[in-house]
Amino acid sequence: MKKFKFELEQLLNLREYEQEQAQIELGKAVSVETKIQADLDTLAQQYAAVKKMGEGERDFAKIAEAQQFFSFVKYQQEKLFEQMAQAKLVTEEKRAAFNAAMQKTERLKKLRELKLEEHNAAQKKEEAKFLDDISTYKYN
Numbered sequence: 171m172k173k174f175k176f177e178l179e180q181l182l183n184l185r186e187y188e189q190e191q192a193q194i195e196l197g198k199a200v201s202v203e204t205k206i207q208a209d210l211d212t213l214a215q216q217y218a219a220v221k222k223m224g225e226g227e228r229d230f231a232k233i234a235e236a237q238q239f240f241s242f243v244k245y246q247q248e249k250l251f252e253q254m255a256q257a258k259l260v261t262e263e264k265r266a267a268f269n270a271a272m273q274k275t276e277r278l279k280k281l282r283e284l285k286l287e288e289h290n291a292a293q294k295k296e297e298a299k300f301l302d303d304i305s306t307y308k309y310n
Contacts, residue, residue, distance in 0.1 A: 174289045176285055199260050209250055
């Protein structure tokens, strides 16, 4: 009985490797987005804390200091929003590349399954023929 050998096994291995690399790249892009979101959350918490501390404040110097901080927060927020927009674009590119790599891999896996089924059917047919030949030889 012949052992099953898929002619495109090396290509399938390459496609699986490419899929893994694309998945790693997608993970990196998502982690960048997550870090930027965490920075935005931290900034929002700091803004809320300073605003709460300054609610009843009457000292002009502290009010001016809080206003400077609010300006800084607004600048940082705009900068982070720009980075987030860029990161989302990169993530979408990486996601598209991952999906494409996954589709290529899945196509080859399906082809391998079909070839394996064909191989198994041929093996069964060959085995049936062999058994038929044995029984014909025995009774003749």
